[in-house]
Every structure is written in structure tokens, then in C-alpha cells.
Amino acid sequence: xxxxxxxxxxxxxxxxxxxxxxPLALACGRTLPAYDLMVETYGELNASxxxxxxxxxxxSGHHHAAGYHSxxxxxxxxxxxxIGPGKPIDTRKFFVVALNNLGGCNGSTGPSSPNPETGxxxxxxxxxxTVEDWVNSQARLADRLGIGQWAAVIGGSLGGMQALQWTxxxxxxxxxxxxxxSAPKLSAENIAFxxxxxxxxxxxxxxxxxxxxxxxxxxxxxLMLARMVGHITYLxxxxxxxxxxxxxxxxxxxxxxxxxxxxxxxxxxxxxxEFSGRFDANTYLLMTKALDxxxxxxxxxxxxxxxxxxxxxxxxxxxxxxxWRFSPARSKxxxxxxxxxxxxxxxxxxxxxxxxxxxxxxxPRYLQAFSHYMTRIEV
Amino acid sequence: xxxxxxxxxxxxxxxxxxxxxxPLALACGRTLPAYDLMVETYGELNASxxxxxxxxxxxSGHHHAAGYHSxxxxxxxxxxxxIGPGKPIDTRKFFVVALNNLGGCNGSTGPSSPNPETGxxxxxxxxxxTVEDWVNSQARLADRLGIGQWAAVIGGSLGGMQALQWTxxxxxxxxxxxxxxSAPKLSAENIAFxxxxxxxxxxxxxxxxxxxxxxxxxxxxxLMLARMVGHITYLxxxxxxxxxxxxxxxxxxxxxxxxxxxxxxxxxxxxxxEFSGRFDANTYLLMTKALDxxxxxxxxxxxxxxxxxxxxxxxxxxxxxxxWRFSPARSKxxxxxxxxxxxxxxxxxxxxxxxxxxxxxxxPRYLQAFSHYMTRIEV
Numbered sequence: 053x054x055x056x057x058x059x060x061x062x063x064x065x066x067x068x069x070x071x072x073x074x075p076l077a078l079a080c081g082r083t084l085p086a087y088d089l090m091v092e093t094y095g096e097l098n099a100s101x102x103x104x105x106x107x108x109x110x111x112s113g114h115h116h117a118a119g120y121h122s123x124x125x126x127x128x129x130x131x132x133x134x135i136g137p138g139k140p141i142d143t144r145k146f147f148v149v150a151l152n153n154l155g156g157c158n159g160s161t162g163p164s165s166p167n168p169e170t171g172x173x174x175x176x177x178x179x180x181x182t183v184e185d186w187v188n189s190q191a192r193l194a195d196r197l198g199i200g201q202w203a204a205v206i207g208g209s210l211g212g213m214q215a216l217q218w219t220x221x222x223x224x225x226x227x228x229x230x231x232x233x234s235a236p237k238l239s240a241e242n243i244a245f246x247x248x249x250x251x252x253x254x255x256x257x258x259x260x261x262x263x264x265x266x267x268x269x270x271x272x273x274x275l276m277l278a279r280m281v282g283h284i285t286y287l288x289x290x291x292x293x294x295x296x297x298x299x300x301x302x303x304x305x306x307x308x309x310x311x312x313x314x315x316x317x318x319x320x321x322x323x324x325x326e327f328s329g330r331f332d333a334n335t336y337l338l339m340t341k342a343l344d345x346x347x348x349x350x351x352x353x354x355x356x357x358x359x360x361x362x363x364x365x366x367x368x369x370x371x372x373x374x375x376w377r378f379s380p381a382r383s384k385x386x387x388x389x390x391x392x393x394x395x396x397x398x399x400x401x402x403x404x405x406x407x408x409x410x411x412x413x414x415x416p417r418y419l420q421a422f423s424h425y426m427t428r429i430e431v
Numbered sequence: 432x433x434x435x436x437x438x439x440x441x442x443x444x445x446x447x448x449x450x451x452x453x454p455l456a457l458a459c460g461r462t463l464p465a466y467d468l469m470v471e472t473y474g475e476l477n478a479s480x481x482x483x484x485x486x487x488x489x490x491s492g493h494h495h496a497a498g499y500h501s502x503x504x505x506x507x508x509x510x511x512x513x514i515g516p517g518k519p520i521d522t523r524k525f526f527v528v529a530l531n532n533l534g535g536c537n538g539s540t541g542p543s544s545p546n547p548e549t550g551x552x553x554x555x556x557x558x559x560x561t562v563e564d565w566v567n568s569q570a571r572l573a574d575r576l577g578i579g580q581w582a583a584v585i586g587g588s589l590g591g592m593q594a595l596q597w598t599x600x601x602x603x604x605x606x607x608x609x610x611x612x613s614a615p616k617l618s619a620e621n622i623a624f625x626x627x628x629x630x631x632x633x634x635x636x637x638x639x640x641x642x643x644x645x646x647x648x649x650x651x652x653x654l655m656l657a658r659m660v661g662h663i664t665y666l667x668x669x670x671x672x673x674x675x676x677x678x679x680x681x682x683x684x685x686x687x688x689x690x691x692x693x694x695x696x697x698x699x700x701x702x703x704x705e706f707s708g709r710f711d712a713n714t715y716l717l718m719t720k721a722l723d724x725x726x727x728x729x730x731x732x733x734x735x736x737x738x739x740x741x742x743x744x745x746x747x748x749x750x751x752x753x754x755w756r757f758s759p760a761r762s763k764x765x766x767x768x769x770x771x772x773x774x775x776x777x778x779x780x781x782x783x784x785x786x787x788x789x790x791x792x793x794x795p796r797y798l799q800a801f802s803h804y805m806t807r808i809e810v
Contacts, residue, residue, distance in 0.1 A: 080686035180686040240671035240695040255652040273634040292619035307459035307559040316619040
């Protein structure tokens, strides 16, 4: 809780729920008859409507990207280090839009919402969404806000994939794409980790084929395990080593299976426990599927340069040296394809020990380059 | 099933169950009053008893390291590529001993064995074992077989840790130590992966606090998940990519959570399924704990060179370039400590795409160097 809101904060913010009544056709072949999006904005849209920036969130993110909902908040929004007056995404210059994606569990229509056909929660009957579907729903959001073209679409990880998809789906509606700690598609290993997380949830007896809400339970064990395995991939071996090493929780070994022996076990169990209390299991499944399915080059025989032939945006691609979930090599695939397609791309590889999570952390070199790029954007 | 036993095979072998009635004091403070070890041997012990080699197994291994139990066997023992006439561990020269470790589930006394105090299976009451305990039980096995000193103790991964512990616990009883794809202790990330596997098993409602046998069930879901997550760490990103890429199981995406979409999912589910039918959950927990606890330098303030000051063996340390479970850097920690302690050590880093599993695979450069080292051992 901040005793005083910091000067470089966007301050107190209030999310807004926007209703969309025009049906949305989805990649899976189904149609959402209507839906809500939970949205937060920071800064002011200028008269020429040329200064709007869209923030796309990653797997477990949401609309609350910056500032505080109340003075009692323990922490600000998830990307507060990058959004605010004087920060890389400077709210004195830009009108910033953040949303909870469709299928999410933070207010937007998702598996926990009532299915108009049954009156009960969708549960596992909620359609599986793709990055393209999200971008289409975000385009509707732009229409609603009167934004013809984004000055920039920005995201890390799965958020970066949405930013990239924007340049392909709506080339004329995005001037700059910033894809941070991202990849043009998942590797087999990435899919494998997602599959373990899904099986953990699906095999939890409390999952009840996705209709656990009707039973008054949540698949807590499955969600815990999914988060624990995910969390390992967000940190680098180095970061974990520096943070926990082999430090024991108590003075001596317990020689049993239940006790928390090492600090890292305690940390992981806490992360899993905390997450299982706040995140919806069906949303988690849906998000991992969207990740698995993302492969924009697939429609062009795997040729990413060809896929990007029609894009008009300029790009900043950022990676972090110890990120092994989406390593620098994966970012370079995007950079190389953009260069082959003769597009305008800047690339920054940040030397950082924090692994994939680095994109959320205020690393000076990263913020500096991020700010520099954003300063050059004309509005 | 081999229609004809290959010429370089040790042929048909029969395991033997050896009973040990002298109590074994364990690191945890408890004592095993008596125990059985399931053992297989290949080749002949020479007159001077100087040609014996001990094979130590890894997490899910056992005593059946080479040859066939019957002509109906689909596959030979787990390290058949390295043990046999003309192979690196040449059975024309060496008398090879392989065992199922104490606490295992392939015939040696373990959690599935009857607890003499209750008459029922030990289950989770079986004592948690350490690498030191295993080495002590293996020393008893050496005594029983009349082997005063091993020509070599050899193991990969957790097996390499046992080989290393032999040089510390019984310096005068081992002439050569071969530690392959191993590490001097687990990293925080290694422990984290083990913790996920343990939580998967412990949180399975069918685990019943480790006494599932009495309930007539097995914690199949937990074991499946544990194996799936483990399996990812045995392969390299590269190996997974080459093996599966993003190949779809069927022609098109299913847009649901249950279908197997990508080949890698199918492979992982099969691995987990198969494993859960043959491996004991309590043994799995026990093996991961033995890995977590292994840290011989701990007693010497973390100074591995000091820990190794009294060893008399010569060493071959082998690592594989794409092994990220126990990377080459981890092997080099052992090499550097041995050099600092002025011991005789050879080191080989094998360029191999297969990840941690490479130690089980007949990679020419690896077999060649392995053979070369073994040839120089005097018996």
C-alpha cells in the first residue's frame, strides 16, 4: 500500500466494463453472440486520436496494468514499472488502453460467465480462442474508443504475439509493434510444458470436466501444479540459484516427503497456492491453447517473411539473455523474417539474469531502450 | 524380441535376490533391520577379484542393465549399448554387477515390501534414503560377492552421484570413478522440478498418504504428471524439436482441451501412462529426495575440492552439450574440484543433441571415449 501515490504513477484508476453486442466469429468456427471486455485506460486521447497505445497481456495478466484501484492496494498494476508519467510508455504523451482478454477471468466474458444458452456458467463449453480472435475483439474495442490506428501495440510473451498478430491482421491500424520476450510460435518443448499444466488441471477430480463451478469446488491441486511448473519456466536457473540456492527452510533435513525442505520448495508452493485461489482453471487451459495454436506463418507454408510481407508497422523486438522459455533465438526469428521482408525493425537483447520474467522487471538498460523507442514515436 | 541374441550381447541373464540380515544404519537416523537387493551380474570375476565393475542406476533404473531375461523380451537391459562383449564395459574383461537400489520397486526392499513391524507394505513409512545409504548398501553387496575393491564404479545422472560418493565414502575400495551426465549437487531449478513431481503424487487423492496399496489403488494421475514433467527435462529443446516439431496428430486443430493436438502431447501422455503402470509412487518420491539431498561438499562448508581431498580413484567425467538437466557446467564443477585437489581426472564433453538422455544412447564419440578409458583400466 502506498502511503502517498508516487509521482510517476498514473494514480487511482477505475476499470470499465464495455459491452459488445455484435456477434464475434471465432477461429474455431463458433460465434460469440455478445461479450464484455474489462478495460482500463491511462492518459488522454489527443484531438487527432493518434496517441493511443494498446497493452496486450500474457497468460495470467489482465486489464489492471498500471496505477492503483484504491489506496489500500498492496501493489500497483502488473506493468506499472513501464506505464506512467516519465516511464517508457509515458502517459503524458500516450493514451494507454489495457484490457482483460476475452476468455479471461478478471471481468471480461470467459468460462466463468453465464452461457446465454443454458443460463449456467460456460465452464469448459466456452469456445477455445486464438490470438487472432483476441486481436479481432481488440479491433472492436478500438472502434468503440474511436481509435482508427494505434500509435503502438505492445506486449510481452503471449502479449507480444498479439502485437505481432495486429501487424498481420490489421496492417493499416498499427504504426508500431513492440514484441518483448516473445516468439513467432511455440517450440515442441513449450507445448510440452503447457500439456503438463493442462493434464494437471484436467486430471484433478475437482475439475469435473470443466463444470466445477456447478459443484461448488475448484480444481485447486491442478491449478497449483500448473502454476508451479509454469513458474519454473518463467525464471532462469541462474535467477533461482541466486534467489534460493540450496538454502534450507529449517536447520536440518526432515527425511520425509511432506516437509518443506528447501526455500525454493516453499516459494513454489506459495506461488501455486496463491494462484489457485485467484485464477480460473478453464481460463488457464484456454490461454495455454492460444499459445500452442499461435503460428501465423503456418498459413504461408511456414514462411514468416512471406507472412509479414504486407505489414506496415515499425518494430521493436526485445529479448533477455537468460530467458529460456522464449530465448533470444526465438526473437531473432522474428527479426530475421522482418529483415527478409524489408521491414523497419530494431532489436535489443538485454543482458539480464531474471529469465522470462525479466520483461516485467525495471531493468535500467531495458527501460532506457524502451523509453528511447517510445520517444521517437510521432503522435 | 531378438530372433537371435546379438553376438555383442551378454545374452540371457537371470537376476538374483540377495538377503542381507545385518541391520543397516541410515542417514535419517533410522535402521533397516534387514533387506534384500535384486542383483544381476555379467562376465566372470577373475581369480584376483580385481575386475569387478559396479553399475549404479538413475532415478527410474534397476538391476537389469544388459542382456535379456527371455527370448520374448521386447528390449534388452537399459544400458545394453554400453555393457557386453566388445562394448565400453567389456564383459570379456570385466565382471559387471548391477543392482536395484534399496528403496526401489524392481525387487529390492522398498516401500512396496512388507514392513516387519506391521506386516503390511511400508508405503510412505519406508525410510527416506540418501546416496550415502545406497553406497553403504552397495559396499555390503561388494563384501557378499567377495569384492574388496571395484575396478570401477560407473553411473549416469543419479548413478554418477553414487559413483562419486563411492570415492568419498570408501576411497580404498574404488580404483576408477566414471560419472556421466551428473552433478555434484542439485541446483534450485533441479529441486523445483522434483518438487513439482512430488506435489503431483502427494496431491493425488489416490495417494492416500502413501498407503494406496492397502486401498487397492495407485496414484496414477500423479505418477503420470511426475513422469511427464521429468521427461521434458531429459530431452533437449533441440531433440524435442527434431523429434516432434509442431507436427499435428490429426489434420486440423480440434479447438478443445481433451484432444491430442500435437505429436509431442501424444508422446508425453504415452510416456506418463506407461510409467504409471510400472513404477511405485513412493519409490519415485524417495528417489527425488535422494537427488535433492545429495551434496557431499556440504559437510566441508561447500568446498568440493576439500571434500575430495582424500579420494584415491581416477576419474572420467562425461557431459553432453545439450543436457540442461545436468549441463556440462555442472560436470566441470566436479572436474575443477578434482584438479584443485590434484586428482587424476579426464573430462569429455560430447557434442550431442539428445539432452540428458544422451548418456543412454550409443553416440559413437561417447562410446569410443568410454571404451578407450575402460581399456586402460588394469585388472
